[in-house]
Amino acid sequence: MWLVFASIAACNAHSPALQRSGAKAIDSSATTLENRANVLHALSPELEARARTLVENQVYPGLSIAVVLDGRTQWAYQVGKKDIASGAAVRPETCFRLASITKTVTALAILALRDEGLLALDDPISRALPQAKTWRPVTSDSPEVTWRHLLTHTAGLPRTGSLDFTRTDTPVTRLELETALTNLSLIASPGTQTRYSNLGYAALGLALSNITQEPFPELVTSKLLRPLTMTEAGFARRECTDVATGYVRAGRSRAETFGARTDWRFGVAAAVGGMYASARAVATWMQFQMNAWPPRNGIDNSVVKRATRRESHRLGGFSHPGQASFGIGWGVASFNRQGQVIVSHSGSTWTWGASVRMLVERGIGIVALGNSGGSAALSRYTLDALRHIDGVFQELGIADFRPSRARMSPVRQTQ
DSSP, rough: OOOOOOOOOOOOOOHHHHHHHHHHHOOOOOOHHHHHHHHHHHHHHHHHHHHHHHHHHTTTEEEEEEEEEEEEEEEEEEEEEEEEEEEEOOOOEEEEEEEHHHHHHHHHHHHHHTTTSSSTTTTBGTTGGGGGOOOOOSTOOOOBHHHHHHTTTHHHHOOOOOOOOSSSSSSOOHHHHHEEEEEEEEOOOOOOOEEEEEHHHHHHHHHHHHHSSSHHHHHHIIIITTTTTTTTSSSSSSGGBBBBOOEEOOSGGGGEEEEEEEOOOGGGGHHHHHOOEEEEHHHHHHHHHHTTTOOOOOOOOSOOOEEEEETTTSOOOOOTOOOEEEEESEEEOOTHHHEEEEEEEEEEEOOOEEEEEEETTTEEEEEEEESSOOHHHHHHHHHHHHHHHHHHHHHTTOSOOOOOOOOOOOOOEEE
């Protein structure tokens, strides 16, 4: 699993054909909100064609994609097979494994408990995780590892250490995770380097369970998934009514391109990448994230405060000036010369790929889920899609519109 950043210094790229199709969708009698939705749907044939290409070229057996615009899932598309043997097609409710995108849920759960006073981000993690007291620092002047260090991948922990969550026979046990977290030698002084660490997020999940006395999946479900009505999301295949089969590449010919394989068994390391969800459930997650923007007056009685969600979208740890790094759970990078940032995360196992990208201040987000290993192709797809959509919006003068209250057009589903 890995996170793919996009640091885009140049202006957004988009084709003249896309610009023309977008311009034709403008209705002078419509509101800006309606025109943004109309332009998105004028661009959708190109988005669909590029998605079909990924399936036709045997990159993924099936895909599920959704675009959130101005607080609503305005476009959704499925293509290909959720299961090759049966020939069953991907449907809107089909769930895929999110892999490392799970970390964005883990992080917000921690921020929610922080808001409730159960922890502070700059507290030593050893207060909730006794194994951290055995960690060996790189230097004598290294600070203690904190929640913030782990959340922003700046704790100096190795990527996985001895923890093996890739096996398919038995799930990771609490004893195995505690053993993997004992007597660790840090590889960097906390707060001085960014080192992506799955082991660090496994530590966070265990620490959460320790302070709440509740298993991590149950905590996240009660704290976030259920209140957000993300019914097509959970930490076990049985929690989704419709789940795709995950595949690995098994040969070079078209007839032997994919082979089914059993999913990784994360067990108590579920905070690393154990979630399943449909694209429309992830779209609900993106809506919740982007609804925090812009800062505004008014009642804020949401599941997690708007200011807390915005906090997760801004750099939260070590970073070099101008470089992409991490917020609280999210990757954060420059998107264009206008100062916009792209908030993103990808996820990958041997059998699953996923990518989420959002322009949180412009109200545009996209998710793409696939049932074969690797997220690189999906990360390119979602980045290109945002470039196209936002680029055409800029040309038409509708890029910066963010309504606080407006009529929403119904979601348009294509297949």
